[in-house]
Amino acid sequence: MANLQSDFIGIKSPNPFWLASAPPTDKEYNVRRAFEAGWGGVVWKTLGMEGPPVVNVNGPRYGAIYGADRRLLGLNNIELITDRPLEVNLREMKAVKRDYPDRALIASIMVPCEEEAWKAILPHVEDTGADGIELNFGCPHGMAERGMGSAVGQVPEYIEMVTRWCKMYTRMPVIVKLTPNITNVLYPAEAAKRGGADAVSLINTINSITSVDLDLFAPEPMIDGKGTHGGYCGPAVKPIALNMVAEIARNPETAGLPISGIGGVTTWRDAAEFMALGAGNVQVCTAAMTYGFKIVQEMISGLSEYMDDKGFTSVDQIVRRAVPNVTDWNQLNLNYVTKAKIDQDLCISCGRCFAACEDTSHQAIAMSEDRTFSVIDEECVACNLCVNVCPVEDCITMETMAPGSVDPRTGQTVAPEYANWTTHPNNPAAKAAE
């Protein structure tokens, strides 16, 4: 078993799997059970100011999107930050941290955008023994309307300002949690860095409406005939989160900024992917909410088996490993030619590849009288759609054409050298290589 010990901005945990700030980390009872189940750390459910806590709706706060067999793919919520008094949360955090010194405990905070408010809460948090703080600039509903959460996260200047206050008033490491509800994630990430953030974490949830009740004509989740947009999370948001993480990781301005990856992490593989794209660790919410705390066991066994297979001895060896391979479209090798190939032994003759290619792509799949499906190399542009729609894993594969062979579609010989759009003859702005 590989050693999964993690050190994220100086915060140690036995593995890189943290629970994100959300219902799973809402109270002492949950967090103790999460640690017993094996989670490496938690970001406590977001704390608010002293005084009467916020209130949540008393009807449904979640809506869901399902895949086949009612597998939950996306979750939407209209929950606010903690609705329990600050003192209670602080007392519980202190007790938990005392009993689990080897686990990471991070306090998530959201108070109004005023220096005094931040200055007031930080010493109390420090007193719990928490390992760090996470600034919740991401919550897209309810809190934003009060000038907090994503209302701050959408204004880079505010991010920078609040981050700076926090760095000024506490010695704890500061993680800035980013909202994806923006045009370009680099602006808030750069602002966090300018403010002195030790790390960013992303993504928080995405503005969404999961469905509409077609009898009552109201969005879901519905409260007394009305609904509001909520925050979307779960497996469905992973691609969006991965891209944002990668963008920050490869942006020269933010390249050295540690990232805690969040958004749809459900299996060890998701976690490894986030880490390869630049995340130093990952946070999980929906997967725990769907399957319970126990899923961390699969994450632990899966990641350590993967590391053993690869000969990695530390999780750091995964972190950023794929970042150099994330590039811009115009850098992709246009001399790289592939063709789809159908494994006739695996094919079950469903014809989905045919429908997809014939109706919507390049008419590059032939169907015989006896339902044999095969790729017409003369027509195949290698778009990958058939691979994506085929129900049998590895039944259709993309085969790379060897340099020197002739692409039957274009009649051209596959060139061995790399050549991208910037030098392509069709590009009006092409510069000949010097």
Add this chain to the structure above:
Amino acid sequence: MVQDTFTPGVVAGRLDQDTYEAQFSDLHPPLGAHEALVAADRCYFCHDAPCITACPTDIDIPLFIRQIATGTPDAAAKTILSQNIMGGMCARVCPTEQLCEQACVREAAEGKPVLIGQLQRYATDNLQARGEHPFTRAEATGKAVAIVGAGPAGLACGHRLAMLGHRVDVYDARPKPGGLNEYGIATYKTPDGFAQAEVDWLLKIGGITLHHNKAMGRDITLGELQEDYDGVFLAMGLGGVNALGTTGEDKAGVLNAVDFIAELRQASDMAAVPVGRDVVVIGGGMTAVDAAVQAKLLGALNVTLVYRRGRDRMNASPFEQDLAASKGVRIVTHAVPVAVHGNGAVRDVEFEYVDDAMKGTGQMLRLQADQVFKAIGQTLEGDGLPQLDGGKIAVSQGGRTSLDGVWAGGDCASGGDDLTVTAVAEGRDAAMDIHATLMGTAG
């Protein structure tokens, strides 16, 4: 020359070679990678899952299925094998329709459970085929334990003890290890030498020495073992066979079903195993069904399984009964044997029909037979054993017997179903109790 199925008497080679091979091949062919992923995807990862509760070895089923679903079948295998070192054999022979799969919530939802047994086989086969043994031994404790019987109970106990750092000697009366895995389980459940391959793989843990052809009561005594070792685990199964108690039982052609099955399991060529044209099997358990089905597969023309009570009382599961029926075995219920007729060799068997209270009805049945297999239960053999309870060694928690330093488990011990998986569970649990006792940490 290939004999016809119509040839009377007990003869070998009734079928052609290809038919034998097809008949005795895997009952459930292993899942391919695609099938395994589709099957794994159906698991809901239930909380405090009922399938785990239903497994006598408490395998964490949702976890191992999720590990398969996430592309780590080796991790799945470790999850299985850490609870049940014979997870490979159990995946093949467990009556899953009465255990984990019966409890599966998708059995309740759709009448189609998650294919737990087959997924278990998928995970363990992958790892074992590569010869990888995922466990290592703890530092040597200096303690030594003797185990009597190299069946599932004995080997599971031995493996766990070896893992915990003890030295283990296993004594078995037979020339090969495995117990009924090797000499009893139906051929089509464990073809291609899997039983021996599994034992070889299990022994890779190290620290276990097998002593073949060493029977307790013949070559060694319990007293000697108690003297020479720090602990003794009795796992000799049930060596004896119940008699019919009818006239003519001694006629040629009347055999113990377990002996017929053992002969079959040890045969390298099914064409060399003789079988009757008209076969009668008496009994209602797994042994009876296995003998009947395999007689049919060997080419017997008429095979009749006769049981004294109704189908619902048969020990063989409905799945096993259906399997027998699908192979062409006729099942007769509510009939008890009264006499075996024949001149030297059996010619027919006479039964009387009985009611639910086993009271004779006066109605008789005569079945033509050139072979009769008795499968009406096995019994414990041996003298000087610890105290018995209902014909088996009385055990309490952790397999403790009435004798200090002597534990027992598997078929020879009281309690539990006579199944491979229960034998494994009892062997493992006894090992934990022996360990605690030897290390002075027992409660």
